[in-house]
Amino acid sequence: MEMIVKQIEAYREEISGLEINGPASLEEYRLKFLSTKGIVKSLFGEMRNIPADQKKEFGAVLNAFKQFAEEKYENWKQSLESQSDQGTVGVDYTLPGDPLPVGSRHPISLVRNEILSIFRRLGFSVAEGPEIEDDWHNFSALNLPENHPARDMQDTFYLSQNPDWLLRTHTSNVQIREMEKGKLPIRIVNPGRVYRNETISARAHCFFHQVEGLYIDEQVSFADLKQTLYFFVQELFGKDVKIRFRPSYFPFTEPSAEMDISCLLCNGKGCNVCKHTGWVEILGCGMVHPQVLENCGIDSNKYTGYAFGMGIERITMLKYQINDLRLFSVNDVRFLQQFTASI
Numbered sequence: 001m002e003m004i005v006k007q008i009e010a011y012r013e014e015i016s017g018l019e020i021n022g023p024a025s026l027e028e029y030r031l032k033f034l035s036t037k038g039i040v041k042s043l044f045g046e047m048r049n050i051p052a053d054q055k056k057e058f059g060a061v062l063n064a065f066k067q068f069a070e071e072k073y074e075n076w077k078q079s080l081e082s083q084s085d086q087g088t089v090g091v092d093y094t095l096p097g098d099p100l101p102v103g104s105r106h107p108i109s110l111v112r113n114e115i116l117s118i119f120r121r122l123g124f125s126v127a128e129g130p131e132i133e134d135d136w137h138n139f140s141a142l143n144l145p146e147n148h149p150a151r152d153m154q155d156t157f158y159l160s161q162n163p164d165w166l167l168r169t170h171t172s173n174v175q176i177r178e179m180e181k182g183k184l185p186i187r188i189v190n191p192g193r194v195y196r197n198e199t200i201s202a203r204a205h206c207f208f209h210q211v212e213g214l215y216i217d218e219q220v221s222f223a224d225l226k227q228t229l230y231f232f233v234q235e236l237f238g239k240d241v242k243i244r245f246r247p248s249y250f251p252f253t254e255p256s257a258e259m260d261i262s263c264l265l266c267n268g269k270g271c272n273v274c275k276h277t278g279w280v281e282i283l284g285c286g287m288v289h290p291q292v293l294e295n296c297g298i299d300s301n302k303y304t305g306y307a308f309g310m311g312i313e314r315i316t317m318l319k320y321q322i323n324d325l326r327l328f329s330v331n332d333v334r335f336l337q338q339f340t341a342s343i
């Protein structure tokens, strides 16, 4: 009898060490221990070989083992059933969740927002317009009539011809649309995406972003333009920055100028970024051409105005010392993540 009792102990240990992880292993267990040809049944068959004076003791051991094996079976069965009810296995709902990856604003958006907030403080409001534009609002109204040579500098993508529909080459179309509304004075900044038919390189792209500004009222002068832009660059780049204006030509302004700021890298001493001149061009500007005002139904004898325009990419490249324009549009997370702290 001692040997059989030891055998039963071994079975107990075997059962305790079992891992039931599904209906298949549970059934395997049932067949091995609890079925009519199973181990429990066959142990009861041993009863007849036990001496009569030990039958009672052996019966107690056997019954305890049977109960143990059956309870194990029931427990496993219940736990498998409750798992399938939940549809999940072993989920601990008290664990902390997976962290959501937090992105960052695109550097173009960061700088655009900063530019707009400076002009808002000066009383400018933000106006936006369509990227698909007709010939009048993109060219003709801006004193760029058909066959004007300056159109060659702003080749773009045409969606249809006669009548022409095209992707705007600048955000000046918004200025025309605002002036046509006839509500004066006008003091707006217009940000947006613009398009040019240009070969893509480190310094040029077929699309980029601009912010333009327009102020029209009685007695607006070039002095107002200069002071506004001076305030703007000091807010954006710091109080030490200097500005200079160079005469230039745009069909829609007269007089026209390009504005430079002193090089931020070398403080005017000369370096590769400023091509050893100490100055970096950042925007074009001028007094709105009287013909443009008349085109939009504004009396050019009574009203004057100034306009300016800048590329956001260019300002961003200067501000963050980025040397390739293409980085802004290739969606390289390694590049974009560097601006996380700027949110």
Ligand SMILES: [Zn+2]
Pocket: 263, 264, 265, 266, 267, 268, 269, 270, 271, 272, 273, 274, 275, 276, 278, 279
């Ligand atoms: Zn420099």
